[in-house]
Amino acid sequence: MCPSFRIYPLLLLLLISLGTFAAGLPPGFVQLEIADELDPTRIALAPDGRVFITQKNGQILIVKDGELLPDPFLEIEVDNFNERGLGGIAIDPDFANNQYLYVYYTVPGANHNRVSRFTAVGDFGLPDSELVLLELDPLSGPIHNAGDMHFGADGTLFISAGDGTNQNNAQNLGSLLGKILRINTDGSIPADNPFFNQLSGKYRAIYALGLRNSFTFAIQPGTGRIFANDVGNADWEEINEILPGKNYGWPLVEGYIGGQDPPADYQDPFYAYSHDEGCAVIGAAFYDPQEVQFPAGYVGKYFFADYCFGYINVLDPATGEVTEVFATEIERPVGLLTAPDGSMYYLERRGIGGGSANDNTSSDNGVLWRIFYTGSDAPFVSENPDDLLLPIGEDAFFEVAALGADPLAYQWQKGGIDIPGADEPTLVVPGVSLSDDGSVFRCRVTNALGEAFSQEAVLSVTTNTRPEPVILTPLAGELYRGGDMLSFSGTATDAEDGDLDAASLTWRIIFHHDLHTHPALAPTSGIDEGAFAIGTIGETAADVWYRIYLTAEDSEGLKKTVFRDIFPEKIDITLFSQPAGIVANVDGTTDETPFIFESVVNIQRQIDLPQSQVIGNEFYLFQEWADNGSTDPQRTFLAPEQDLELEAIYVGTTLGNGTGLLGQYYDGDTHDFVDPPLLVRVDSVVNFNWGNSSADEDLFGEDFYSVRWTGDVQPLFSEEVTFHLNSDDGSRLWVDDILIIDQWAPQAPTETTGSIFLKGGDRYPIRVEFFENGGGAIVQLFWSSQTLPKTIVPQRQLYPDSDTSLVDEPEDRPMVALFPLPADEEIILEIGFDRIESGQIRLFDATGRLLRVWSYFFEPLSMQYPIQVGDLPGGLYWMEINGRFFREVHKVIVK
Numbered sequence: 001m002c003p004s005f006r007i008y009p010l011l012l013l014l015l016i017s018l019g020t021f022a023a024g025l026p027p028g029f030v031q032l033e034i035a036d037e038l039d040p041t042r043i044a045l046a047p048d049g050r051v052f053i054t055q056k057n058g059q060i061l062i063v064k065d066g067e068l069l070p071d072p073f074l075e076i077e078v079d080n081f082n083e084r085g086l087g088g089i090a091i092d093p094d095f096a097n098n099q100y101l102y103v104y105y106t107v108p109g110a111n112h113n114r115v116s117r118f119t120a121v122g123d124f125g126l127p128d129s130e131l132v133l134l135e136l137d138p139l140s141g142p143i144h145n146a147g148d149m150h151f152g153a154d155g156t157l158f159i160s161a162g163d164g165t166n167q168n169n170a171q172n173l174g175s176l177l178g179k180i181l182r183i184n185t186d187g188s189i190p191a192d193n194p195f196f197n198q199l200s201g202k203y204r205a206i207y208a209l210g211l212r213n214s215f216t217f218a219i220q221p222g223t224g225r226i227f228a229n230d231v232g233n234a235d236w237e238e239i240n241e242i243l244p245g246k247n248y249g250w251p252l253v254e255g256y257i258g259g260q261d262p263p264a265d266y267q268d269p270f271y272a273y274s275h276d277e278g279c280a281v282i283g284a285a286f287y288d289p290q291e292v293q294f295p296a297g298y299v300g301k302y303f304f305a306d307y308c309f310g311y312i313n314v315l316d317p318a319t320g321e322v323t324e325v326f327a328t329e330i331e332r333p334v335g336l337l338t339a340p341d342g343s344m345y346y347l348e349r350r351g352i353g354g355g356s357a358n359d360n361t362s363s364d365n366g367v368l369w370r371i372f373y374t375g376s377d378a379p380f381v382s383e384n385p386d387d388l389l390l391p392i393g394e395d396a397f398f399e400v401a402a403l404g405a406d407p408l409a410y411q412w413q414k415g416g417i418d419i420p421g422a423d424e425p426t427l428v429v430p431g432v433s434l435s436d437d438g439s440v441f442r443c444r445v446t447n448a449l450g451e452a453f454s455q456e457a458v459l460s461v462t463t464n465t466r467p468e469p470v471i472l473t474p475l476a477g478e479l480y481r482g483g484d485m486l487s488f489s490g491t492a493t494d495a496e497d498g499d500l501d502a503a504s505l506t507w508r509i510i511f512h513h514d515l516h517t518h519p520a521l522a523p524t525s526g527i528d529e530g531a532f533a534i535g536t537i538g539e540t541a542a543d544v545w546y547r548i549y550l551t552a553e554d555s556e557g558l559k560k561t562v563f564r565d566i567f568p569e570k571i572d573i574t575l576f577s578q579p580a581g582i583v584a585n586v587d588g589t590t591d592e593t594p595f596i597f598e599s600v601v602n603i604q605r606q607i608d609l610p611q612s613q614v615i616g617n618e619f620y621l622f623q624e625w626a627d628n629g630s631t632d633p634q635r636t637f638l639a640p641e642q643d644l645e646l647e648a649i650y651v652g653t654t655l656g657n658g659t660g661l662l663g664q665y666y667d668g669d670t671h672d673f674v675d676p677p678l679l680v681r682v683d684s685v686v687n688f689n690w691g692n693s694s695a696d697e698d699l700f701g702e703d704f705y706s707v708r709w710t711g712d713v714q715p716l717f718s719e720e721v722t723f724h725l726n727s728d729d730g731s732r733l734w735v736d737d738i739l740i741i742d743q744w745a746p747q748a749p750t751e752t753t754g755s756i757f758l759k760g761g762d763r764y765p766i767r768v769e770f771f772e773n774g775g776g777a778i779v780q781l782f783w784s785s786q787t788l789p790k791t792i793v794p795q796r797q798l799y800p801d802s803d804t805s806l807v808d809e810p811e812d813r814p815m816v817a818l819f820p821l822p823a824d825e826e827i828i829l830e831i832g833f834d835r836i837e838s839g840q841i842r843l844f845d846a847t848g849r850l851l852r853v854w855s856y857f858f859e860p861l862s863m864q865y866p867i868q869v870g871d872l873p874g875g876l877y878w879m880e881i882n883g884r885f886f887r888e889v890h891k892v893i894v895k
Contacts (some may be wrong), residue, residue, distance in 0.1 A: 024328040028295075030380045030403050031371045035061070035068035038366030040347045042148060042216075043335050044089045047096050050123075051337075051345065053368060056085035057522075058105065062123055063368065074118060074125030079106040082511075082518055084139075087113070087147020092185065093155055100185065101125070102133070102157060104147040111138050113147065115159060117185070133187035134159070134202060137175045141165025141537040143518060144213040144231075148284075153224050156182050156190055158242075159205075160228060162213040165538055167251035167588050167606070170210050171263060173199060178250065180214065180228060180242050182207040194245030197748070210248040210263065212588070216335065217242065218284035218302070225317065227270065227302055229281040233588040234541065237281035238269040239304060239315065251588040251608070260583060260590060261610065261791070264782075265689075271320050278306030279515050285336035285344065286317075293342025294373045303344070305333035308515040312336070312346065327371075332516075334366075344371045364523075377405030378450035385427075385441060385457035391465050391558060396429035396436075400443040400454045411444045429459070437461040466560040467494040469505070469552035473529075479569040480546070482536040482602035482638070486566065489529035492552035502528040506551040513544045520546060536638060540587040540605060542570055542598035568600040571639060575607065576647040581615050584608070584648075593648070599639040609633035609648050611789045619716055620650040621787060653716055653760070655796045660684040661709040661766070662800040665695055669704040671730075671771040676844060676880055678889045683709065684795040686768055686781035694777060699891065706771040707779070712763040712799040717787050721758050724782035724790060726751040727770055731779055734767040746773050763799060816881060822893035825870035829881070841867065843892075844878040851877075869894050 025031060039055040046052065051063040058078040062069045078085045084106035092100035099120040107114050113136040119129035139145075146162035163169045163178035170178025173195065182193055182205060189196065189204040196204045217228035226242035236255030240248050246267035253260050255272045273281075283305035287298045302315040303326065312327040327346075335347035350365040374380075383401035390396055402408055402425070412422035419427070427441065436459055443454040469492040480486060488507065492500040509521035509532055518539075521532050534546075545568065551561040575584055577593040584590065585608040586597055599605055611633055612621050622633040626647040633648070665679035678699045686709055694700040695707070713735065715721055725731050725741045728749040733741040740754030758764060770779040784790035817830040829841065841854040854867060869877075869892075877892040 025371065025403060026324075026326065027377050027405060028375045029371055029373050031369045031382050033367055033383070034063055034066060034345070034370050035368040036366070037364050038347075038368065039364060040334060040349060040366040040368070041086060042088050043337050043345060043347055043368070044091050044101075045337055045339060045345075046091050049340075051368070052089055052091065052101070053347075054086045054089045054103070056080060058086045060086070060089065060103070060125065064123065068368075069123060071124075073120070073123060074127065076103065076105055076127075077108055079108045079110075080522060082142030082520060083145045084113075084142055085145075087145060088149040088159070090149040090151060090157060093151050095120075102149055102185075104149055104159065106139075106145065107135075112136050113139070113145065113161070115149070115157075115183070117187075131187070133185075134176075134181070134183060134205065136161055137164070137169070137177050139164040139177075140169075141535060143538055146213050146215055148214070148216050150217065150219045152182075152219055152226075153221075156184055158182050158207065158217070158219065158226065160211070160214040160217055162215070163211070163250070167212070170212065170250045171247070171252070173203060173206060173209065176202065176205065178209065178211050179206050180208040180211065180217070180226075181205040207244055208242050208246050208248065210246075210250050210252075210266075211240070212250040212254075214240070215280075215282050216284040216304075218286050218336075220286040220300075220302075220317070221288045225286075227284060227286075227304075227315075227317070229284050229304055230269075231280045231282065231307075232275075235275055235589065236269075236272050237275070237278055237306070239271040239281060239302075240267065241270040243267060251585055254588060254590070258590075261613075264780075264790075264792075270317075271315055271322070275514075278309045278311075280307035281305075282307045283312065283333050283336040283346065285338045287338055287344070289338050289342040290340040291342045294344075303336050303338075305330065305336060305346070307332055307334070339370075342373075345369065346371065376449070377447070379404040379408060379445040379447055379452040381443075381445060381452045381454045384455040385443065387458045387460070389460045389462065389557065390432050391462055392433055393431050396427075396432050396459055398427040398429075398441050398443075398457055400425055400445070402445040402452065404445070404447050404452075405449060407447065409446045411446075413442050413444060414439055416440075416442075432459065432461050434461055434463070462556060462558070464554065464556045464558055465495045466558045467492045467497070467500055467504070467552040467554045469550045469560055469562050471548065471550050471562060471564045474548070474564065474566055476564060478566060480534055480566055481569050482534060482600055482604070484534045484602075486532045486534055486546065486548075487529070488532070488548055488550075490550045491528060492550075494552075494554045496556075497554050500552055500554065502526055504553050506553070508549045508551075510547045510549070511539070511544065512547060513539050513541055536602055537604045540599070540603060542568070542600055544568060544600065569641075570598055570600055571641070572596050572643045573599055573605070573639065574643075574645045576645065577609075578647065578649050579615060579618075579620065579652070582609060582613055582620070582648060582650065601641055602638050605637060605639055607635045607646070609635075613650070614655065615652075617655050618652040619655050620652045623649045623651050625649070655716075656714045656799070658712075658714065658796050658799040660795050660800055661686065661711040661768070661798050664708045664710075665700065666706045666708070667700050667704070668706075669773065671706040673706065673708055673769070676842075676878070676889065677708075678878060678891075680889060682800045685792050685798070686779060687792045688777075688779050690772075690777040692776060694772070703772060703774045706769070708770075709766075709768040710801050711766060713758075713766040713793065714763045714797045714799065715758040715760050716797065717760040717785070719757070719760075719785050719787055720755050721783055721785050721788075722753050722755040723793075724751055724753050724780075724784065725768070726778060726780040726782070728776050728778045729771055729773050731768065731770045733769075733781070734765070736764040744769075744771075749776065749778050766798075816888055816890075818879065818890055818892065822895045823869055824895050825868065827867045827869055827879075827892065829865040829867055831865075831881075840882045841865075842880040842882070843867075844880065845875075 041054045044052045053061040058076040059072040060074045062073045086105045088104040090102045115134040117131040118125045144162035146160040148160045159181040169175040195206050213231040214228040228240050230238040247263045247265045285303045305312045310330040313322050314324040314326050332349040334349050337345040380403045385398035412419045412427045439459045440456045442456045445452050471490045473489045506525045508523045511518045511520040546566045549563045553559045574596045582593045660682045663683040664677035666677050729746040730744045741752050743752045781793050783793045843852045872894050879890045879892045881888045
């Protein structure tokens, strides 16, 4: 029997009163509401099946046997402002024995996040058991807090840290923010972390960098692949495959790389989507359960959600393509979790748009759902109607949601009797009266395969009336600036109770940005006036506003909510440059100068200009800002009251026209460059990370090979130039025939520098040598100077050896073919060229010993030359073809 059929009838008994909307699921899937009235951030699953839910306010709740336990497992004091609070939770892999669990929270009064370990005793956590494992760096603002945590297969703990509202943190190895971190369960740092030998202290925990706000991530069982959802800025949402030491670009690159200069060790997103398709990628789960319940096509797939558009998509990790929209109509999803039995949990935080009492974005509307696959398309009621208390004269709205094969038919009943014409998912009872008090409603849902009934909902009608709240301040039409103190006040009256006191009032403020929201002021009761400080650091977009809600409740429990929107004062900022076409990064969004961007007054803005940029054949170097003479290409300022024009001045120099360096690739463990190379080509730059492989695994295998690159290097300016050679294993570098770097020994990835004064525009001989013995293989050649930032030495400043300068030009390189292979009596050499070609053929045995030499002469276009090999013993040989304008080495097998 399918596992879903074993467990599902029992779970039907757990169905409880549901919320306002249900997710749209594929045929054969159903969902159950497990818990509601939550303030959720994330979920984790214990080995015994208990579900742990973190609440933003510092509570950890437990769902046990399908029921939310009434008492919190643990309450932690947190800074709960805006997106801060209790974030992630992870259950120790050995939880059954040690009872350890790990939390990520914002420390009150300390302006930073912390990772701590607690110990459980049954369904309760011991507050005194806290062991602080990691104190993160100070935050610059209240958003981009991240906080997800998961264990890798090796038992180490991975942690996502947002950039803390300061985008520069993401590229700074002196900050833990904007990173994926990795620690041991006792807070120590694994020695195989990628920056362990480069950094010190807690910064050795950095595993990957260049991330904005990877709110959720998941680790695939079995493969160990890590997919992290990085919430984007203005244009793109990213799913990144996290690899050790990789840089994911923020704020230099958002989405797939375009014309930007990438940072070292840059990694493009595994998948990215634009803001036409969503606004915040969130929720992460691989479907690799112990028992497979979903159809087989879902196994191994990656599920992710979008916070604003309310869907769950399915991504194929093998192809990088989205294969299916799995669920829709979810209100602010924040978490996904695959259960061992093959079901899937998801958290929705709820509260998109609106402004009515039912469209509440306060922190008590979250719901935990569980999705099952039944394989049946008979009707299943996924959300039941709620009980209502209404005053006389108001309309009553009851709603039901159901799943099953179309068409679904609905029939509402009152007191068990069909209501004529009530055949929609929503039932409206207009103008309720006292005669409706105590009425019981339910809905019958049918299709061709069966029927299902909703739970009953009771309508209570009172002669009481709702209170009338009034927002006195701020006034309608009032504008705000960054740094303002937003004051609010209000009153409420009630026909039965008279003037209501402050205890009957509840305030909350929501910050709106585009299609999504952030909590600004949590629900606050017991006051009739207050003030909220608007920061100068935080969201930089101009499509923002604050919505202030006031809810009044009378003595009978009737409520009414009103709201007022407060919009910002804005200006235009125009960015020019000399020359035009400089790619500027404004708070994480790139554009080419000149361009105009809008800003809220007195909000901190940051412009990052490139220190240098290539436009056409010119290399431009930043000189200064025209208005203040600053020579720092990064500019941070508060947006002024009036429109602003800024201009950046660059100076240019003409680039070289190089094509790279001649690379000669050798096999074997001697690394003496004596035997003929097996591969000769022109490499545009020296920037290779072959992992546990080589440039050509067929020629060299994975280990024991060496490479020599030769040619000329042409500096741009007359100055001392520092060359940086990063390699695993050994490497060395000559410039102008001077050995300036000598690391000719096996080593882990190590960067060594050497400096030499060079004259701008002149060409100097350069030779790079590298060998690989085993393990990872990396070789990278950078340069830097007082004028130039550290970058890979670019192709246009590198020239291959003069006698091979045409090797890399496709129009001058012939088509070379050898056939048949393996060969019996002869091998045909075919060369296609558009001019007369002559050259030499040399044959070597597998040890590199020269056996024979032939000369050839071809007329233009394709010609064939027979090479007799019938008298050779069977085995592996190497054939070197030296033409007038090219050189190639081919592997030859003789039978």
